[in-house]
Structures are given as structure tokens and as C-alpha cells.
Amino acid sequence: MISQSISEQELHAYADGRLDATRRAAVKAWLADHPEMRQAVAEWRIQGEQLHCAFDPVLDEAVPARLTEAAKPASRLPLRMAAAVAWLAVGGVVGYAVRDSAPPAPQPSASLARQAALAHAVFSPEVRHPVEVDAAEETHLVAWLSKRLGAELKPPRLSAQGFELVGGRLLPGEAGPVAQFMYQDARGQRLTLYVRRDAQDSRETAFLYAQEGGIGVFYWLDGRFGYALSAEMEKSDLLRVATAVYQQLNP
Amino acid sequence: MNRQAIVAEIPRLRRYARALTGDAVRADDLVQDTLERALGKWSLWRPGNLRAWLFSIMHNLFVNQARSPRTVEYPGDEALQELPTREYQGDALELRDLTRSLAKLSEEQREVLLLVCLENLSYEDAAKVLAVPLGTVMSRLSRGRERLRALLTGSELAETHLKVVK
Numbered sequence: 001m002i003s004q005s006i007s008e009q010e011l012h013a014y015a016d017g018r019l020d021a022t023r024r025a026a027v028k029a030w031l032a033d034h035p036e037m038r039q040a041v042a043e044w045r046i047q048g049e050q051l052h053c054a055f056d057p058v059l060d061e062a063v064p065a066r067l068t069e070a071a072k073p074a075s076r077l078p079l080r081m082a083a084a085v086a087w088l089a090v091g092g093v094v095g096y097a098v099r100d101s102a103p104p105a106p107q108p109s110a111s112l113a114r115q116a117a118l119a120h121a122v123f124s125p126e127v128r129h130p131v132e133v134d135a136a137e138e139t140h141l142v143a144w145l146s147k148r149l150g151a152e153l154k155p156p157r158l159s160a161q162g163f164e165l166v167g168g169r170l171l172p173g174e175a176g177p178v179a180q181f182m183y184q185d186a187r188g189q190r191l192t193l194y195v196r197r198d199a200q201d202s203r204e205t206a207f208l209y210a211q212e213g214g215i216g217v218f219y220w221l222d223g224r225f226g227y228a229l230s231a232e233m234e235k236s237d238l239l240r241v242a243t244a245v246y247q248q249l250n251p
Numbered sequence: 252m253n254r255q256a257i258v259a260e261i262p263r264l265r266r267y268a269r270a271l272t273g274d275a276v277r278a279d280d281l282v283q284d285t286l287e288r289a290l291g292k293w294s295l296w297r298p299g300n301l302r303a304w305l306f307s308i309m310h311n312l313f314v315n316q317a318r319s320p321r322t323v324e325y326p327g328d329e330a331l332q333e334l335p336t337r338e339y340q341g342d343a344l345e346l347r348d349l350t351r352s353l354a355k356l357s358e359e360q361r362e363v364l365l366l367v368c369l370e371n372l373s374y375e376d377a378a379k380v381l382a383v384p385l386g387t388v389m390s391r392l393s394r395g396r397e398r399l400r401a402l403l404t405g406s407e408l409a410e411t412h413l414k415v416v417k
Contacts, residue, residue, distance in 0.1 A: 040400070058266040060262075064279055067286060071286045110291065
């Protein structure tokens with residue numbers, strides 16, 4: 001019989017193999033005289049083995065692509081350089097400099113892309129009411145959205161990229177109203193520009209790209225606004241439009 | 252932070268999330284949110300235990316989801332019983348008992364039990380991941396283990412057992 005007392009914590013540490021040799025021997029000796037606790041410790045160990053039997057197979061499953069994608073750092077190339085690269089890329093794949101060791105940069109939250117894609121998915125298929133205010137009333141549209149977002153807002157012209165303004169609408173965002181401008185090309189392909197009032201401090205980030213259920217989104221922060229351009233388009237085509245948007249917003 | 256290091260943690264994150272939520276899709280959603288959050292916050296990461304850091308991000312997301320009204324509940328007995336039953340005996344039956352019993356633990360107990368017994372985190376790391384004192388980890392571990400033992404050996408599962416194997 002061991003006179004020394006054994007704490008419950010030590011019993012767990014014993015079951016988990018986390019005691020040094022001295023304490024392990026002491027607990028083992030104590031357990032020899034306490035069959036009930038010995039039984040409990042044995043069952044705790046069996047629990048651990050059962051957990052491994054039940055869930056270790058997950059370790060051998062193929063990792064879904066969406067998870068490896070999510071672990072990919074977005075391009076940290078400065079925005080202006082990205083724009084320059086985009087102009088140079090003629091119909092080809094745009095090269096992205098992805099550097100693991102890049103210095104920390106402000107990041108627009110992924111929720112910006114998600115919210116924008118969601119709004120795109122909801123309104124872009126609309127035939128009768130794609131927008132609240134038609135592009136024909138652009139002056140009114142601009143004044144209204146600027147007033148609601150509390151900052152001057154101007155929809156970029158994308159005619160050179162083949163897209164005409166359809167109009168805009170106001171949406172509820174996570175932290176206040178959000179503006180959505182919709183554009184359409186001759187084939188009826190639509191893209192939406194989602195503009196959110198962000199933090200007060202002036203920040204600029206790289207273009208980030210996300211895909212949400214077939215909708216591609218380029219999003220970035222610039223000054224007080226967060227922008228997200230969404231469309232069901234090839235990434236390189238969408239980048240071309242995003243670059244044009246960025247350049248018009250920063251003449 | 253290095254991308255390969257994060258990618259290498261994905262299988263572990265998936266295993267933990269699967270055991271935690273009991274649902275493969277919800278688990279992978281949780282892993283995806285964790286990875287996105289980790290990349291968003293990577294400038295805050297200091298060299299150290301990357302795995303524990305990722306688990307702590309997952310813990311915060313899990314707790315917030317559990318608080319949100321849209322939470323998908325841990326699958327109930329009904330869902331689990333849709334699995335084919337007749338050909339399963341022995342190990343498979345035990346496994347299902349285990350999954351069902353885990354679902355009956357409180358989220359707090361389940362988290363500690365899985366971090367320690369499945370993910371083999373030290374008690375100290377588990378305390379850091381969950382942002383609770385070490386003593387809390389130990390008491391949750393103790394209660395979780397005893398409750399799981401009672402569920403697996405006791406009467407609480409006996410009725411469903413009969414239903415399953417009849």
C-alpha cells in the first residue's frame with residue numbers, strides 16, 4: 001500500500017503517458033491496490049484508442065481542393081504592379097508572384113468577396129428588376145448611393161471593356177449600406193461591382209481573387225472603400241476589367 | 252508562415268473537426284474558415300506551435316458558430332440510424348456508439364477530450380487553445396472521460412443498442 005496520495009490529475013497524466021518515470025512508478029504501484037481506478041484508467045485508454053480507430057482514417061482521405069485553395073496566400077503583389085502586369089499580359093495567363101515570405105499586408109476580409117458573390121448571384125440573373133435605379137437616371141443613382149454611403153461614389157465606365165452600366169442598388173452590408181453597380185455586355189453577360197465603406201484609415205491592398213460557387217471575385221481595399229468585382233468569367237478576363245475599374249477610381 | 256507548413260496541418264485539422272462536429276461537410280467548412288482566418292491573421296502569428304495556433308482559431312470559429320442560431324446541430328440518433336445496420340457488428344457498432352456518445356458530451360468536454368486524446372496536445376497547449384486555465388482543462392477532461400465511460404458502458408445507450416441490433 002502506498003501512503004503517498006495520488007491526485008486525479010496524475011491519474012489522467014498516467015493514462016495519457018505524460019508522467020516521468022518516478023511518478024509513473026508511483027501511480028502504477030498505487031493503482032495495484034485500487035482496482036476500480038485501475039479499471040477506469042484502462043477504459044480511458046481504450047477511449048483514446050477508439051477515438052483513433054474512428055477518426056484516424058480521415059488523415060488518409062484526399063484533402064478536398066477547396067481546402068488546399070484556402071491555404072494559398074493570395075497575391076501580395078502591390079496593386080499598381082498587378083495592374084501593370086495585367087496590361088502586359090495579352091490574353092495569356094497572368095503571372096502571380098506568390099511569396100510565402102512576403103511582408104505582412106492589410107487584407108480585406110474574405111467576407112467582402114463572399115458577400116459580393118452572394119449579391120451577384122442573387123441579382124445578376126434578374127430579368128425584370130436587376131437594379132433599383134436604372135442607368136438612364138445616372139445622376140440620381142450616383143447622388144443617392146453617394147448619400148447613403150456617405151462618400152462620393154462614381155460608377156466606372158467600362159465601355160472599353162465591352163460593358164455598359166445597367167444601374168445600381170443599395171444593399172444591407174455587415175457594417176452599413178453597400179452599393180452594387182451592375183454592368184452588362186452585348187451578349188448579356190453581367191458583372192457587378194460591390195462597393196463597401198470600409199475602415200476610416202486609408203489602406204491599399206493587392207487584388208485578391210476568390211471563387212464562390214462558380215462566381216469569380218476580384219476584391220481589394222482602397223482608401224475608405226472595399227471593392228469587389230464579381231462575374232462568371234475567366235479569371236484573366238475579370239482581372240482585365242478589375243484593372244480598368246481600379247484605374248478609373250485612381251486617375 | 253510558410254504555406255507548406257499550413258497545408259501539412261490540413262489532415263489533422265480535418266480529423267479534429269470531423270470528430271468535433273460529427274459531420275463531414277460541416278467539418279470541412281470549419282477547416283476552410285480556419286485556413287482563411289489563419290491567412291488573414293498570419294501577420295499575428297509568432298514562430299511557435301503552428302498546430303496549436305490553428306486549433307485555437309478553429310476553436311473560436313466553432314464556439315461562435317455554436318452560439319449562432321444557424322448552427323447545424325450535431326447529427327442526432329435519427330441521422331446516425333440511417334446508416335445500414337445489419338451487416339455492421341463488432342467494431343463498426345462500437346464506432347457508432349462512440350460517435351453517438353461523443354455527441355452527447357458538452358462541446359467543452361468534447362473539445363478537451365479530442366485535443367488531448369485524439370490530437371495528443373499537452374494539457375498546457377490545450378489550455379492555450381481553449382483560452383482556459385489548466386485546472387479547467389483537467390476538470391473538463393475528467394468529466395468528459397467519465398461521462399463517455401458512462402455512456403459507452405452504462406444504460407444510456409442500452410435502449411438504442413437494442414433497437415439497432417434487433
